[in-house]
Structure formats: C-alpha cells, structure tokens
Amino acid sequence: MAKSIIQDTRIRECYLCREEAEKRGYYGELKHTGLHKHHFIYGRFGALRKKAEHYGLWGYMCAERHHEYGPEAPHNNAEVDRKLKQIAQRAFEAKYGHEKWMQEFEKNYLEEEEDAAAGEAHGEPEAGGFFGSEFSGNSGV
Numbered sequence: 001m002a003k004s005i006i007q008d009t010r011i012r013e014c015y016l017c018r019e020e021a022e023k024r025g026y027y028g029e030l031k032h033t034g035l036h037k038h039h040f041i042y043g044r045f046g047a048l049r050k051k052a053e054h055y056g057l058w059g060y061m062c063a064e065r066h067h068e069y070g071p072e073a074p075h076n077n078a079e080v081d082r083k084l085k086q087i088a089q090r091a092f093e094a095k096y097g098h099e100k101w102m103q104e105f106e107k108n109y110l111e112e113e114e115d116a117a118a119g120e121a122h123g124e125p126e127a128g129g130f131f132g133s134e135f136s137g138n139s140g141v
Contacts, residue, residue: 005091006040007059014062016072016080035060036067038074040088041105051104055096057088085109 007015013030015038021030038061039052052058061067067075074081086109092101102108 002054002056004058005056005095006088009060012060014066015059016066017062031062034063036063037061038067038084040084048105052088055092055104057092082109 003009012032012035014035017030021027037058039049039058041052041057042049061074063069066073069076071077072080074084089101089105089109092105098108
C-alpha cells in the first residue's frame, strides 16, 4: 500500500470530517474508528483503483457519514465525488505534473472546476459546494 499524498495517515481520521472541523475552527482530535479507505480516483468499475493506490490518491472516510452511506458520501453525491477527484488531481500534479496526470488518468477534473468558475464570472449562479461557500481550498494537501 502506497502512502497517501492527500492525507497524513499517521493521524487516522475521516478526511471530510477533518475538512468540516477545520471550517468550523476545530483542530482537535476526531473519531478514529470505523474508517474505510477511499480511493479518490477509481474509474468505472474500479478500473483506476490500482493506479490510485500506486500513486497514493486515497484517504480515510468514516463509514457512517462519508464513505458509502449518507448524503455527503462520495458514492452517493456526485458533487462530493468530483471535489475529491479535483483534490486528488491537484495533489498528483504538484508531485508529478499535469502531463503525467493526463497520461495516467486521461481526464482533467480541474477543467470542470475552471468551467464552473467561468460560469460564475459570467453571472451564472454559484453551484455551491458540499462545504458551502466558505470552502476555499484543499487544506491538508
């Protein structure tokens, strides 16, 4: 198992719970049991899961709210899933570059983000986000 390049896994906690906690100004300990390993890039029928594992594009998610169950789980919420893919792409490109990303994963998730930003600049309503309008980055990457 490759070390995650997205999350410091020495501190076992849910990636999304940590994001929410930091948004609220809480930096203390979070629940560290009931976690599942989530590959931020997995492809159709899991075709890219091995590559994600190899490059460390994974993090821990709590089973009860953020992995497979609940409205905020990437397996149930396309917006959350897309945001995690964008976080994975940023982390990968910081280490290996955009050309290598396209060679390995063949899809630019950041392009979707740029398209949404262009829409906002042209007066289209903001799509919001799973962390609300206050979410402004990818802390922990």
